[in-house]
Amino acid sequence: MRKVSTFNLSAIVLGLVFLYLPIAILVIYSFNASRLVSVWGGWSTHWYAELINDAPLLDSAFISVRLALISATAATIFGTLAAVALVRFGRFRGRLLFASMIYAPLVMPEVITGLSMLLLFVAVAIDRGFWTVAIAHTTMAMCFVTVIVQARLVDFDMNLEEAAMDLGASPLDTFRAVTLPLILPAIAAGWMLAFALSLDDLVIASFTTGPGATTLPIRIYSEVRLGVKPEMNAVCSIMIGVVGVAVIAASLLAKFNLPTTVARKSTGSPD
């Protein structure tokens, strides 16, 4: 076993403390009985109890969850198809444009994605609301799904597919019986990531939403703009819990190191 020097160890420890301490403080304060941040009034679940009576907030939470379920599912279907096309179809006409459209949204500032989506909806005179946000989230999230599924497809042994075809299976049967089961963990991981991204998005949703479709992040944003509120500490703690569980599950499901794979795609180092 290699020896970890004090310098390296302290870099890791300080880094993790920096990443997790703010979240921990938020969760701890959500249990503060006092309304003031400066005063610790003892432990209390008062602010959580308060949430149950906040009908608009619960409405928004319901909208956000429904939105995340729908857009994550659509994003997973489109994203998986795109990954199969990119990895298995070699060079087809328009591949460069296709690949560009997959990678560009990964780094595009959200303000621009949101604005351009909105202008599309206005140009074709679609009323904005739940479904326009769902379309926008699907488009944004499908690219992340593609990157994850692509990594898995590149990884696995293509001989398995060829063997199935040699034995007389059609391409469709081969996909169903061989490919799909092998990439299923990556697909599931992609779905959960898309779910988390949709549940978390403020900017794109703000641009593409309409009356009656105020998502939870939009509601939280309008509340916290003017300052810290203890009720919001409680909502945020719950969201951290939900999204955290989804992401941990995604990492475990993917079986491979999810973040590392994404990084390899971006740094160009071969697997």
Add this chain to the structure above:
Amino acid sequence: MTPKRSFAEKFVVRLPYAWLLVFFLVPFLIVLRISLSQPTLAQPPYTPLFDLFAGWHGITAFFGALSLDNYALIGSDPLYLLSFVKSVEIAAFSTLLLLIIGYPIAYGITRTPRRVQAVLMTLVMLPFWTAFLIRIYAWMNILQHDGPLNQLLLALHIVNTPPVWLSTDTAIYIGIVYSYLPFMVLPLYATLEKLDETLLEAAADLGCPRRKIFWEITLPLSSPGVLAGALLCFIPAVGEFVIPDLLGGSQAPMIGQTIWTEFFGNKDWPAAAAVAVVLIGLLVTPIVIFQHQAMRAAERG
């Protein structure tokens, strides 16, 4: 050379392709078009897009209505220029800070045993996927006038009067470094992990001091990771909205905020579109570099 494909195979390509064309590419063309039109007080607040049924007259009208007024506006009003300069400045300096903070973390992780590495990287990445808005809100708690940070500083007698954190550029830097750190550590780790250790051993055996090994071997070999990390942080940071809006002050907005205000506040859609087009132009070079890298990675598989 393209082999014949079945209907099902064509479907695999065409469905996501069509989706991205309609919902990613076309919207950008519309942004470009609207940035060239006049603002009006109608709903939607810009002159009509394109009248398909007007024939030749429609086409001439289309090109006749194009104007560069919005771009002239951006060029003449110092507000926009300041906003662009500030965004690039904040993004560039944050990226530098991120490199300085992220590199030791990524390097440290590669020095631990393999199994631990996977756990540590998952721990580093976890906050990145979780609730971006909420993590910025967490800093609003911490940086408040009577928040935990100032309480700590006062208790340790580092300061006598609590400093103001919120609504300053310092708060924006803290927010960006905090939110983007995983995005920096990730590519750095991915290249450092691949580093051929025999090179380092050889240098050490030949009597090269450790500091020099780092500067002459480790750092140059990790340059793809440094580049990828810098791009992954710089590009989104330039267009950042939530962080400057919640943590920063109102004196000089970043460009993401300017687009937001033009759009939601002033209802000047053509101006918002023009600012967006200029921002895309500004980011195109780094995005092309990023894509080139990503494509090369995908091709090498």
